[in-house]
Amino acid sequence: MTTIRDIARHAGVSVTTVSRTLREPEAVRRDKRDRVHAAIAELSYVPNAIAQQLRRPRAEAIIVIVPAIDNPFFSGIIQSIENVAHELGYRVLIGETQGRQERLDHYADMVTARLADGLILLGSLLPTPVRSAFEAGRPVPIPLVLACERYDGLDCPSVTIDNAAAAEAAADHLIRTGRQRIATITGPLANPLAMDRLAGFRAALQRAGMTADEEAVVEGNFSVESGHEGMQRLLSGPRRPDAVFCANDEMAIGAIRAAVTAGLSVPGELAVVGFDDLRFGAFATPPLTTIRQPTAGIGETAMRMMDAELHQRGLSERQVVLPHELVVRGSSVVAA
Amino acid sequence: MTTIRDIARHAGVSVTTVSRTLREPEAVRRDKRDRVHAAIAELSYVPNAIAQQLRRPRAEAIIVIVPAIDNPFFSGIIQSIENVAHELGYRVLIGETQGRQERLDHYADMVTARLADGLILLGSLLPTPVRSAFEAGRPVPIPLVLACERYDGLDCPSVTIDNAAAAEAAADHLIRTGRQRIATITGPLANPLAMDRLAGFRAALQRAGMTADEEAVVEGNFSVESGHEGMQRLLSGPRRPDAVFCANDEMAIGAIRAAVTAGLSVPGELAVVGFDDLRFGAFATPPLTTIRQPTAGIGETAMRMMDAELHQRGLSERQVVLPHELVVRGSSVVAA
């Protein structure tokens, strides 16, 4: 391994000069600079980042935690995080937890161990040290930004949408288009975000003077498969629904499949509305009506908040709520 | 920041004892060990991983490079890489390139800079240092494993499927089920893998005494949108195809949408076959016939090869080819 000392020796200068040549070239005389560069090329020297970081305050890297990398909803967010991060001079590393606490904790360890500067959480799991600090009323021990999820009482920057209002808008759409028996397939109810969507759904029905009977609410887990099963359950019930609101697009796609397999026409006999506006949704058959989340905005905001956090700059707003949008396509309304 | 010296002072022992307590506890007397642990807990000490790695030969981390994180095909591979990596004691960091050479190079730099031990490439781009070494006939400069892609002449471990044979199987299926005018939507033809699939497709037609006229071959870029556009192009041509082989499932989903929008029945008037066996494919309407890739096997093999590479263990096989499988669903055959 060639080190800065090898370069110094080879170029006939001191290590300081080599270091400075790399960091503030103007402060080094031309000829020495050239000799240094020549030596670097000849010995193919690459500064050891580990050693550099021992001297630097920050790692210039952040870790984005995603529960499941195969959930396309997170992709858009990650991509916008990456764009902003690059611009701000950070590397982005993605860590997948698959819902496993120990994996998340492992990534959190990378922050305490200074291999990365902070964590952006896209999921609902909190690292153990953060959770215990929270429960003990102590401040959050590592730089943390929550995207998508909210935790009441946790004092850390977050960016979300108003999930309850969005779900309400989805249900309203079904009500306004004349649906009578509206069911829902929820996310895992341990999840605050899933609860919010269910609450919004219920609020809309109630406001319209309808009640959501218990058989019309089935719990899913955000996977296509669970949407498929959930729909089968709903179809085998006593009162077949004529509309279903799914808490994400994946489940909506599974629901459509179950309905079509059962011989129902979508949207004629069953209207389906999803949530997220996945790329695939627009190309489903029929194209999926859904709630569009501002993925680019979520990612960008989260990354800028992280940067501010790391620079101890006060944030004007620590809990940002971004606007959502109902996108009506063929799965909920019969073509004119 | 609390360091090992703080612990030593607080526990009234030397730094050596603290270090040893953490690394080989049996070699330290009980009472001192307890004092050290107490001090660690009290001062909430976490060893600085940066400093540790300055002394260690390896970072125990590998980086998986994926072209686009929103391509679900890679998810399965990544997940199996992660499972094996964990078991072998590595951290996995995921880097997305979005096809940008500079981003890939940035991640490759992390390896030369010892922040990670090696790179597993899921895409077709090579890091600049690797490419120039290749062109100059020098050995690959960093630990590298290719998953999915192949590079003729590049001496590095790889795991792939036989893309040509798989495409041939897909086309054969269409031929055997009586299709007459079989078209294809390819991947970007700069891509070896896309070329292999096209070659296999052509071989199958030729063997059956059919020719693939040039209007029946359109180039896509693996995105749903390009599948949609490609299908529109094929439908507006002089001889409407009665079957199309798409070089991946995403494009197949886009193709189905275009066909259905144009009023064609799938599979009645148009049979569609994809490639990859995405999770969503089975839930498409109609469910997608496709080539299943052994994603778990690809990921596991790639990670084990990387581990062998890092330990300088010779690999029995450096170019592994895994089996594929044709999965027939409703998009290519009319239900009995």
Place this chain on the structure above:
DNA sequence: TTGTACGCGTTATCAC
């Protein structure tokens, strides 16, 4: 403008 020398936090060597 350049070089010497120290410190960053840890682990390994060696003497006690």
Place this chain on the structure above:
DNA sequence: GTGATAACGCGTACAA
């Protein structure tokens, strides 16, 4: 068993 101390590779006062 334990403790000084020398690396690891780099950045930077401070001195020249």
